[in-house]
Amino acid sequence: MRPEDSRLNDLGEFALIDRIVALLGDAAARDIVVPPGDDAAAWTTSDGTHGGDLAVATIDALVEGTHFRRDTMSMADVGWRAVAANVSDLAAMGAEPQYLLIATLLGPDATVEDIDGLARGIAEGCHAHGVRVAGGDIVRATTTGLSIAAYGRARRTADDIPALLRRGGARVGDRVAVSGTIGAAAAGLALIDAGRGDEAGAAELVRAHRRPVARVALGRAAVAQDVRCGIDCSDGLLQDLGHLAERSHVGIEVALAQVPVHPAAAALLGAQAALDLALGGGEDFELLLTGERDTLIGLETVDLPVTLIGRVVAEHPGEVIAWAEDGAVYEPPQRGWDQTRHRGDGHTGRA
Amino acid sequence: MRPEDSRLNDLGEFALIDRIVALLGDAAARDIVVPPGDDAAAWTTSDGTHGGDLAVATIDALVEGTHFRRDTMSMADVGWRAVAANVSDLAAMGAEPQYLLIATLLGPDATVEDIDGLARGIAEGCHAHGVRVAGGDIVRATTTGLSIAAYGRARRTADDIPALLRRGGARVGDRVAVSGTIGAAAAGLALIDAGRGDEAGAAELVRAHRRPVARVALGRAAVAQDVRCGIDCSDGLLQDLGHLAERSHVGIEVALAQVPVHPAAAALLGAQAALDLALGGGEDFELLLTGERDTLIGLETVDLPVTLIGRVVAEHPGEVIAWAEDGAVYEPPQRGWDQTRHRGDGHTGRA
Numbered sequence: 001m002r003p004e005d006s007r008l009n010d011l012g013e014f015a016l017i018d019r020i021v022a023l024l025g026d027a028a029a030r031d032i033v034v035p036p037g038d039d040a041a042a043w044t045t046s047d048g049t050h051g052g053d054l055a056v057a058t059i060d061a062l063v064e065g066t067h068f069r070r071d072t073m074s075m076a077d078v079g080w081r082a083v084a085a086n087v088s089d090l091a092a093m094g095a096e097p098q099y100l101l102i103a104t105l106l107g108p109d110a111t112v113e114d115i116d117g118l119a120r121g122i123a124e125g126c127h128a129h130g131v132r133v134a135g136g137d138i139v140r141a142t143t144t145g146l147s148i149a150a151y152g153r154a155r156r157t158a159d160d161i162p163a164l165l166r167r168g169g170a171r172v173g174d175r176v177a178v179s180g181t182i183g184a185a186a187a188g189l190a191l192i193d194a195g196r197g198d199e200a201g202a203a204e205l206v207r208a209h210r211r212p213v214a215r216v217a218l219g220r221a222a223v224a225q226d227v228r229c230g231i232d233c234s235d236g237l238l239q240d241l242g243h244l245a246e247r248s249h250v251g252i253e254v255a256l257a258q259v260p261v262h263p264a265a266a267a268l269l270g271a272q273a274a275l276d277l278a279l280g281g282g283e284d285f286e287l288l289l290t291g292e293r294d295t296l297i298g299l300e301t302v303d304l305p306v307t308l309i310g311r312v313v314a315e316h317p318g319e320v321i322a323w324a325e326d327g328a329v330y331e332p333p334q335r336g337w338d339q340t341r342h343r344g345d346g347h348t349g350r351a
Numbered sequence: 352m353r354p355e356d357s358r359l360n361d362l363g364e365f366a367l368i369d370r371i372v373a374l375l376g377d378a379a380a381r382d383i384v385v386p387p388g389d390d391a392a393a394w395t396t397s398d399g400t401h402g403g404d405l406a407v408a409t410i411d412a413l414v415e416g417t418h419f420r421r422d423t424m425s426m427a428d429v430g431w432r433a434v435a436a437n438v439s440d441l442a443a444m445g446a447e448p449q450y451l452l453i454a455t456l457l458g459p460d461a462t463v464e465d466i467d468g469l470a471r472g473i474a475e476g477c478h479a480h481g482v483r484v485a486g487g488d489i490v491r492a493t494t495t496g497l498s499i500a501a502y503g504r505a506r507r508t509a510d511d512i513p514a515l516l517r518r519g520g521a522r523v524g525d526r527v528a529v530s531g532t533i534g535a536a537a538a539g540l541a542l543i544d545a546g547r548g549d550e551a552g553a554a555e556l557v558r559a560h561r562r563p564v565a566r567v568a569l570g571r572a573a574v575a576q577d578v579r580c581g582i583d584c585s586d587g588l589l590q591d592l593g594h595l596a597e598r599s600h601v602g603i604e605v606a607l608a609q610v611p612v613h614p615a616a617a618a619l620l621g622a623q624a625a626l627d628l629a630l631g632g633g634e635d636f637e638l639l640l641t642g643e644r645d646t647l648i649g650l651e652t653v654d655l656p657v658t659l660i661g662r663v664v665a666e667h668p669g670e671v672i673a674w675a676e677d678g679a680v681y682e683p684p685q686r687g688w689d690q691t692r693h694r695g696d697g698h699t700g701r702a
Contacts, residue, residue: 023470027477041485059452063492101410119374126378134392149500
């Protein structure tokens with residue numbers, strides 16, 4: 001019996017990461033362009049005393065049971081999704097993704113068919129996101145999963161500022177925008193779980209769960225327009241906005257009525273459930289950006305809407321408050337995400 | 352019942368990797384400076400039409416049960432070892448390691464103490480190898496393990512040749528050298544398993560198992576002396592030489608009497624067992640290099656011997672033959688490594 005088990009569960013992912021970084025001491029690279037704690041790390045690739053390209057890199061792990069289930073997606077879907085989730089971290093930095101390194105864990109019941117499906121899904125995900133596999137490793141394990149490291153590049157501006165989206169880049173007065181629609185992936189999973197994945201209208205939601213798309217072009221366009229704050233929506237809208245608020249030492253207010261819930265999710269699951277999934281469901285891999293109103297609106301394309309959903313305020317630094325049109329503060333259902341980021345206090349700012 | 356299970360086991364790691372790379376099609380980056388298949392991948396980091404620094408990158412996964420056991424090493428040892436094994440792939444390219452990205456998998460019985468030990472071991476491994484952690488991820492899984500991606504850099508020479516050690520760089524007439532002593536890590540593990548880890552003389556072998564050191568300085572010195580072929584000894588001396596022979600389309604002959612077996616292993620386990628562990632045991636992370644005799648000898652330092660053990664020949668391309676002083680060809684015991692690399696044919700070249 002190990003006495004610490006409960007302490008580990010109590011800590012949670014983010015406290016655990018903080019603990020590890022503290023224990024690493026000066027083995028953590030705190031002086032690079034983007035140190036541990038953002039969507040990806042970045043460092044200068046030249047020896048020059050000024051300027052030079054930036055390398056942007058990130059690592060993720062997806063394992064069966066925790067991040068995917070074989071009864072809701074094929075191994076090809078798993079391969080695609082792992083690529084998309086990883087590339088999304090570079091998109092969230094506004095970087096240009098280039099190469100992936102992939103470590104594959106094969107559980108005891110893995111088959112050649114599984115490997116083939118995984119490889120096909122990875123190839124399709126690479127094509128869709130404009131990246132290629134530069135190397136990898138394959139190991140036997142008690143679980144099946146993938147760990148992917150993605151590597152991309154970014155530049156410095158003419159005045160030597162890293163052209164990157166940062167979690168800490170939100171400024172008071174910024175508007176907050178989100179791309180696409182939110183909650184589709186979680187709605188797709190909920191429908192599959194309810195045996196409703198084949199219902200009319202469900203296909204797009206199921207696809208959002210199995211074949212999400214990272215917003216690479218949007219991230220790069222945002223950086224080119226001098227937007228400097230962003231994150232991808234992987235943990236759920238409110239939690240991811242919480243990361244921005246915390247890192248930027250600002251408050252964020254969200255107008256629930258503006259959140260672009262997927263219409264099929266609302267139609268099939270009801271408006272409230274669809275909203276809950278949008279705010280807490282995560283894994284849509286849309287981008288959350290803050291910046292000037294006109295700049296954010298100007299990022300919208302015919303393929304991808306960009307919707308203003310809130311604003312950055314000086315009040316309640318580190319906290320996100322989401323409120324309804326009647327002024328009520330949103331109280332999330334007891335789901336997987338960290339409530340400490342969303343302590344409502346009745347504040348009634350407007351997006 | 353899945354019918355393909357046995358096929359997967361029959362395929363083996365290397366055939367599986369070839370299969371995956373084939374399925375990736377043009378999603379595999381075949382046109383970069385070092386494509387999939389070497390110790391690490393390498394690509395140019397500048398947009399320039401010539402020259403430019405090279406990024407060198409690799410990924411590995413270590414999981415409990417397959418790559419480490421909690422009864423032979425502490426979690427701090429696991430952390431150190433994961434860093435060393437990963438950095439070794441960059442050392443084997445002659446690259447300068449810089450940054451690590453670390454994905455940590457926490458099994459159901461992981462404790463806060465485990466995490467703390469892991470972080471301390473990673474920090475110690477980073478200090479020993481001159482690298483730092485730039486980012487990471489931490490996930491719940493059914494197994495405990497680490498996936499590490501390492502990033503480093505290398506240069507092009509004045510005549511625009513990548514200054515790297517390649518598996519395919521061996522030339523007929525080259526001598527073959529190995530650094531340090533071989534078989535120490537496997538001997539240390541064998542002694543622990545036999546309950547003999549505390550015996551006099553065992554400490555250095557046990558340490559080689561728990562705290563191996565990647566040969567970063569040697570790899571860089573070799574590249575600086577225009578050595579262009581190398582690999583790290585991670586799968587076992589004969590198997591790793593087999594990779595060089597196969598990639599370089601040459602034969603390799605090894606003189607068993609020259610192989611620098613660790614003296615403590617021979618003393619504690621007997622000469623034949625120590626030799627078997629040296630040739631097949633792996634995980635020493637010493638470097639295997641081929642090149643001109645005087646160049647290889649000149650790489651030796653007061654801290655690290657470099658021993659000539661064989662030569663590169665035109666005969667039996669893709670195969671390694673190891674022979675004793677009496678002319679007998681070495682027949683390995685039936686252990687984990689791939690016999691197809693070592694088909695002896697009685698050839699009697701001399702190192």
